[in-house]
Amino acid sequence: xxxxxxxxxxxxxxxxxxxxxxxxxxxxxxxxxxxxxxxxxxxxxxxxxxxxxxxxxxxxxxxxxxxxxxxxxxxxxxxxxxxxxxxxxxxxxxxxxxxxxxxxxxxxxxxxxxxxxxxxxxxxxxxxxxxxxxxxxxxxx
Numbered sequence: 001x002x003x004x005x006x007x008x009x010x011x012x013x014x015x016x017x018x019x020x021x022x023x024x025x026x027x028x029x030x031x032x033x034x035x036x037x038x039x040x041x042x043x044x045x046x047x048x049x050x051x052x053x054x055x056x057x058x059x060x061x062x063x064x065x066x067x068x069x070x071x072x073x074x075x076x077x078x079x080x081x082x083x084x085x086x087x088x089x090x091x092x093x094x095x096x097x098x099x100x101x102x103x104x105x106x107x108x109x110x111x112x113x114x115x116x117x118x119x120x121x122x123x124x125x126x127x128x129x130x131x132x133x134x135x136x137x138x139x140x141x
Contacts, residue, residue, distance in 0.1 A: 032123050037092075038067035039122035041129060048104065048133030052140070057104035061085075061116065061129050065092040072121045076100060079115040082108055083131065106135045 032038060042062035051057060065071035070091035078085055082105040092098045102116060113132040120127065 033067045035069075036067050036123040037065050037069050037071035037121055039071055039118075039120055039124055039127055040064045040066050041127055043129070045130045045132070048131065050134045050136055051104075051106050053106055053109060053135055053138050055106050057106040057135075059102050059104065059131060061100040061102065061118070062097060063092070063100060063118070063127070064097045065094055065122075067123065068094050070094075073098075073100075074119045074121070076119065077117045078102070079117075080112075082112070083114045083116065085116060102131065104131070104133070104135075109135050109137060 040063070042064070046059055046061065048057070048059055063071075063073075070093055072091055073087050073089075076085040076087055083102055084105075085100060085102040087100045088098055100116075100118065104112070104114070111132070111134040113130060116129045116131060118127040118129070119125070
């Protein structure tokens with residue numbers, strides 16, 4: 001009995017901690033949006049389709065701030081140097097939408113799939129968008 005009591009107490013403590021963290025995760029979404037910037041992506045995956053080498057590799061990621069405070073984009077990184085993102089450095093007000101432009105270098109042939117990570121002050125912190133497509137030689141239809 002002496003050996004099982006600490007085990008039972010430990011199980012109760014762990015259970016209470018898990019219950020409390022579960023309740024914290026059930027925070028009302030409206031409450032989160034009223035206290036923090038809340039970023040909503042129009043798409044989490046962008047398919048650029050088939051592009052010819054040397055063609056325009058521009059694309060856009062659309063992001064809306066559903067939270068009350070201003071949304072700030074600190075930086076954006078791509079998983080590859082062939083994709084260059086640019087974004088406005090001004091805050092995104094509540095309800096406003098911003099377009100993040102990226103350019104894929106179409107000089108490299110073949111299919112591609114790249115991740116773009118958007119670092120923000122939003123409740124979600126980092127947002128990840130997958131951009132995919134294929135670059136074919138210029139002489140192919």
